Amino acid sequence: MQYEYIKEALENYGLKLKYYRSIESTMSTIKELIKDKNDSYFVIAEKQVNGKGRRGNIWHSPKGNIYISFNLHLQKDIEDYFIYNIATAISISKTLDEACNIQSKIKWPNDIKINGKKISGIMTEIVKFKDINNIIIGFG
Numbered sequence: 001m002q003y004e005y006i007k008e009a010l011e012n013y014g015l016k017l018k019y020y021r022s023i024e025s026t027m028s029t030i031k032e033l034i035k036d037k038n039d040s041y042f043v044i045a046e047k048q049v050n051g052k053g054r055r056g057n058i059w060h061s062p063k064g065n066i067y068i069s070f071n072l073h074l075q076k077d078i079e080d081y082f083i084y085n086i087a088t089a090i091s092i093s094k095t096l097d098e099a100c101n102i103q104s105k106i107k108w109p110n111d112i113k114i115n116g117k118k119i120s121g122i123m124t125e126i127v128k129f130k131d132i133n134n135i136i137i138g139f140g
Contacts, residue, residue, distance in 0.1 A: 026069035067140035
């Protein structure tokens with residue numbers, strides 16, 4: 001991985017990169033990071049041992065895939081947070097289509113599929129620390 005290149009690119013947008021080979025969950029790690037210092041983070045893991053899906057479902061997260069969560073301070077009203085989920089789904093789908101020369105589909109609200117098979121899920125959560133609303137967006 002071109003760690004320094006990615007780190008520099010993210011820092012230009014105010015995000016601090018944290019990379020782990022194995023982690024409990026990228027979402028829970030972000031919560032711990034912003035609890036102490038309410039910055040914006042971009043957490044990447046090769047494996048999650050306790051990944052979470054929607055509604056508390058288990059998210060199987062073996063090595064060989066990539067798992068990402070990042071947080072942003074909400075710029076929109078809390079009721080409009082779904083726009084972040086839409087932007088993430090479209091970004092993932094378009095990136096896959098262009099980088100891999102494929103045709104992905106979005107199954108709203110949170111799945112990316114290729115040839116009818118789910119290859120990525122998206123999860124968002126709003127948390128408040130130190131009077132700042134953060135949206136955490138996770139996908140893998």
